[in-house]
Structure formats: C-alpha cells, structure tokens
Amino acid sequence: MTHASGTAQPLSLSTAGLLAGTVTVPGDKSISHRAIMLGALAVGETRITGLLEGEDVLATAAAMRAMGAQIERQDSGNWHVHGVGVGGLLQPMQALDMGNSGTSTRLLMGLIASHPITATFVGDASLSGRPMGRVITPLSLMGAAITATPGANGRQTLPLTITGLCPAVALEYTLPVASAQVKSAVLLAGLNTPGNTVVIEPIATRDHSERMLAGFGAQLTVAESPQGRIITLHGEAELRPQDIVVPGDPSSAAFPMVAALIVPGSDIVIRNVGINPTRAGLIRVLQAMGGNISLLNERTVGGEPVADLHVRHSALTGIEVPPDGAPSMIDEYPILFVAAANAVGTTTMRGLEELRVKESDRIAVMAQGLGACGVACEELSDGLIVQGQGGDPLPGGATVAARLDHRIAMSFAVLGLNAARRVTIDDARPIATSFPTFVPMLRELGATVRN
Known part of the structure; x- marks a missing residue:
C-alpha cells in the first residue's frame, strides 16, 4: 500500500x-470489512452506504474482486456488491496484497479455509511482522493447509499460503485469547462447512460478525453459559443480499x-x-x-x-x-x-x-x-x-x-x-x-x- x-x-x-x-x-472499519465480505458471498446485489474508503477496506474489496465478486463504487458514494454465493469463491490469479490490514488477512483466511482454492497473502513491512498463528491453529483443525513464513519470536507471519478444504471439518473451538478476528475467521470458515461450527469466547469481543451474519440470513445462535458466550453457526448457508448503512x-x-x-x-x-x-x-x-x-x-x-x-x-x-x-x-x-x-x-x-x-x-x-x-x-x-x-x-x-x-x-x-x-x-x-x-x-x- x-x-x-x-x-x-x-x-x-x-x-x-x-x-x-x-x-x-x-x-466503521470492522463493519465495512464484513459488509464487503458477506455481500460477496450472498447471491444478488448488496448495497452499502457509508463504507469506509480507507486503504484497509479497499484491500478487502480488491481481494474479493480477485475471487469473483463484482464490487463497484457508485458516483453517489454508495457501493454495490454482486456476490458469488457461499462456496462460489474463485481461484485468485495472483497474490492477495493486504497492505497493512490484519483484519482483511485473518478474516479472508477464514473464508478461503472452506473453499477448494489456494491463495497467497502478502502485505507491507508492518503487516508482515504480525502473528498469524492464532488464526492458523483453528483453521488447520478445520482442514485448511497453511504455510507461513517463520518470523521473530516463533511467530508465523506473511507471506502465507492457504489451501482450503471442501468440505471442511466442523469445529468447536474455545478462544484462548479474546479476539474478534479469530472468532470471525472461524465463523466465516463455518459458512461453507457442513454441520455446526461453534465458537466459545470466555470474554466477549465485538459482535459485528454475529449481527451481520444473522442479518444476511445465516442460521446463528448466541447463548450465555458459565464458559462464556457460545456462538453456533449452521453451515452451508445461503446468504441473502442486504442494504447496509455503516x-x-x-x-x-x-x-x-x-x-x-x-x-x-x-x-x-x-x-x-x-x-x-x-x-x-x-x-x-x-x-x-x-x-x-x-x-x-x-x-x-x-x-x-x-x-x-x-x-x-x-x-x-x-x-x-x-x-x-x-x-x-x-x-x-x-x-x-x-x-x-x-x-x-x-x-x-x-x-x-x-x-x-x-x-x-x-x-x-x-x-x-x-x-x-x-x-x-x-x-x-x-x-x-x-x-x-x-x-x-x-x-x-x-x-x-x-x-x-x-x-x-x-x-x-x-x-x-x-x-x-x-x-x-x-x-x-x-x-x-x-x-x-x-x-x-x-x-x-x-x-x-x-x-
């Protein structure tokens, strides 16, 4: 970037x-990322008003275009996203450049993990030093094959290549650290995974993914328990396009x-x-x-x-x-x-x-x-x-x-x-x-x- x-x-x-x-x-940056991603997985046209047009969100839009979605900015400043449907992501022809965006990287890894495609992620110097292991662990348990670059202090960093598994393996995963990005990556992988994908978060994190997944029509429940919030997503979802105001x-x-x-x-x-x-x-x-x-x-x-x-x-x-x-x-x-x-x-x-x-x-x-x-x-x-x-x-x-x-x-x-x-x-x-x-x-x- x-x-x-x-x-x-x-x-x-x-x-x-x-x-x-x-x-x-x-x-909102978090909502903007998710609106582009879920709009790209819905069948039909999602219209977004108020999208953050910063470099991080534009990196997400470029990546989803590379995997088949049609994403256009209108003269009005609104954005229209024509999705490919859950399971419909296409093989990108070149590496996905995430610039400085850790959110884009981790959430898109989740999307790709349950699709039969391979993608390589690259980023700027800052992003290339940031740890990806916390996302690699659960996505690997779901069947994705991930090769990362060894970084400082044992970190797994970019450049990174992920090959998704379809069908992926449904997972029940307790977050070892409070991280909305890890939670979201697992839930996004669960969209194209048969059965129920369950994330347990002992400490509640931002819930934009849960709200937006439900809005797009995913079958999702959130329950409180002594272990924390239990989020259950029923896989092989069919997402409906939405009109989103960010x-x-x-x-x-x-x-x-x-x-x-x-x-x-x-x-x-x-x-x-x-x-x-x-x-x-x-x-x-x-x-x-x-x-x-x-x-x-x-x-x-x-x-x-x-x-x-x-x-x-x-x-x-x-x-x-x-x-x-x-x-x-x-x-x-x-x-x-x-x-x-x-x-x-x-x-x-x-x-x-x-x-x-x-x-x-x-x-x-x-x-x-x-x-x-x-x-x-x-x-x-x-x-x-x-x-x-x-x-x-x-x-x-x-x-x-x-x-x-x-x-x-x-x-x-x-x-x-x-x-x-x-x-x-x-x-x-x-x-x-x-x-x-x-x-x-x-x-x-x-x-x-x-x-």
Whole structure:
C-alpha cells in the first residue's frame, strides 16, 4: 500500500484556541470489512452506504474482486456488491496484497479455509511482522493447509499460503485469547462447512460478525453459559443480499473526542457514531475519568446502535482502568494514553497484551513517544502506567516515530494540540489506512497544520 514506500509525510497539529463544531467520522472499519465480505458471498446485489474508503477496506474489496465478486463504487458514494454465493469463491490469479490490514488477512483466511482454492497473502513491512498463528491453529483443525513464513519470536507471519478444504471439518473451538478476528475467521470458515461450527469466547469481543451474519440470513445462535458466550453457526448457508448503512467508526471518533476533552474551551458534536456495547468501552472509561460526553439522539441503524456524541473540555482524573474492559476498546488505548497524560494523577491500564502484536508494539511505541514529550510513564508487560500532567499543556517538543501505525500517528497528532512545544509525527501516511479525512476534520474543528 502507498504508505509503505515513498517519501515520508511529517505532520504537526496545533490550535490557537478551542475546538468547536459538528463533524462526522468515516464508516466503521470492522463493519465495512464484513459488509464487503458477506455481500460477496450472498447471491444478488448488496448495497452499502457509508463504507469506509480507507486503504484497509479497499484491500478487502480488491481481494474479493480477485475471487469473483463484482464490487463497484457508485458516483453517489454508495457501493454495490454482486456476490458469488457461499462456496462460489474463485481461484485468485495472483497474490492477495493486504497492505497493512490484519483484519482483511485473518478474516479472508477464514473464508478461503472452506473453499477448494489456494491463495497467497502478502502485505507491507508492518503487516508482515504480525502473528498469524492464532488464526492458523483453528483453521488447520478445520482442514485448511497453511504455510507461513517463520518470523521473530516463533511467530508465523506473511507471506502465507492457504489451501482450503471442501468440505471442511466442523469445529468447536474455545478462544484462548479474546479476539474478534479469530472468532470471525472461524465463523466465516463455518459458512461453507457442513454441520455446526461453534465458537466459545470466555470474554466477549465485538459482535459485528454475529449481527451481520444473522442479518444476511445465516442460521446463528448466541447463548450465555458459565464458559462464556457460545456462538453456533449452521453451515452451508445461503446468504441473502442486504442494504447496509455503516455507522461512524467509534475507534475513529475516539480522536476528536479526546481532542475536545483536552483542549480548553472545546465543545464539539460527532454525529452518527456506532455505540455497540462491545465497542463503547472508551466512552465509559473517559466518563469515569470525568469526561463530559453526552449521547444524543440514540437510535438503531442497520441493527447497530448509533448516537451523536456531544463532547466538552473536561478536567480529567486518573483512574485504574478495569482490565476486563480491554476487548471493548483495544484499538482505543493509544489515544486513552494521551487522555491519561492530560489528567490529574495516575492512570493504570493493564490486560493489554494484545497491543504488543498490533501494527506496532503499541505499548512500547506509545511509552517511548510519551516519554519524549515529557510525560512520565511506566511500561508494564501487559500495559502502561501514566502520570498525568494535570491538564496543563504537555511539554512536547519531540518528533515521534509512528512505526507505520495509523493509531500511533493520530494519537500523537492529538497530543500536539495541547502541547507547549511542537510535536511532529515523522510520517502521517499510515493514517490513510483507516481515517483518510483525519486532518481535514481537525482543521474543520479549528486545528492548524503547523508544518
């Protein structure tokens, strides 16, 4: 993808005053991926409004085209997907380039695992270092043959080749770690597998796959038990095309939300944000820290709860964040670290081992960057302890390496809005993977690009 090569694009944001206005954020990335994939497996035309047009989702669309689906963007901005039916995926003629998208890679591996085709996955330098073993294990048990590249610390990484088995073997699988991607990969493999595929998750993760699979007509049940949530999918499904409206991504809304909380005098509204309970952990934590965040016009759109977020500058107080809430906000921890740096007192965040294997080691990279900006923090094996600066402008004055990680880049860009000296991100190009309108949106609220 484009951000992995070429000339770096530094970014530095500041504000001469408050942030104000009403904005929207791009469509939810998790829902956008799944809408393209399930639309490509339905028979007929699925129409999608509000699709995130970031590089990660475009990588998913390109892969599904390579396997036979017709996917077109209309002049209106809506997307039309003509599916091939479950079991109808075609052999791709070349390697599938996933760019920086771990979600695309892991979920598509699940789709292919129960189809009689072979596909090779490649990606950029960041994705090629990320572990795939947690998905390889259950898909291999279902009969897929997978050859990965040996990586650091015993990891199985890209490039990776998978040959699906048809019919695949139905599986009952208990997730060893809380991972919506692993859960979704197994369920997607189960679509073309005879019998029942069962996933047991001891800790609930985001449930977009379950909601959307049911919406497309799959026979799926979710039951609570002492072991956790038991999700059962009846295989050899026939999916019906849908009209899907993608809500705003709460992981993207996190950045203007924290920006408004830390910049004095700010008062903003972020419209049409998904507030699925399995994704809304950051809102709950920021409110517990004293954040003035109100949910307006709560409604349901396309089976997903949605609201407008009214956010005003607030005096934040450090807290101990409950570790069991991590799955509901795992992607938002980098920007939570920034909020903690602007709070009064200490914020302790644990249970975050998953952050070590994201686009970067987000615990280590954020700790390094915060330290360079004058924020005292202690790196833990599974989290971070941040000593807040009390709401006064942070010292700043650093150039931070984004490490090809979009959320690192955006987090430190937001930190720079309340810093005494300029904070520069070494390369803002990764932001395009999930939030291509990030800089224009902050400009609309009153931020200034300083370089």
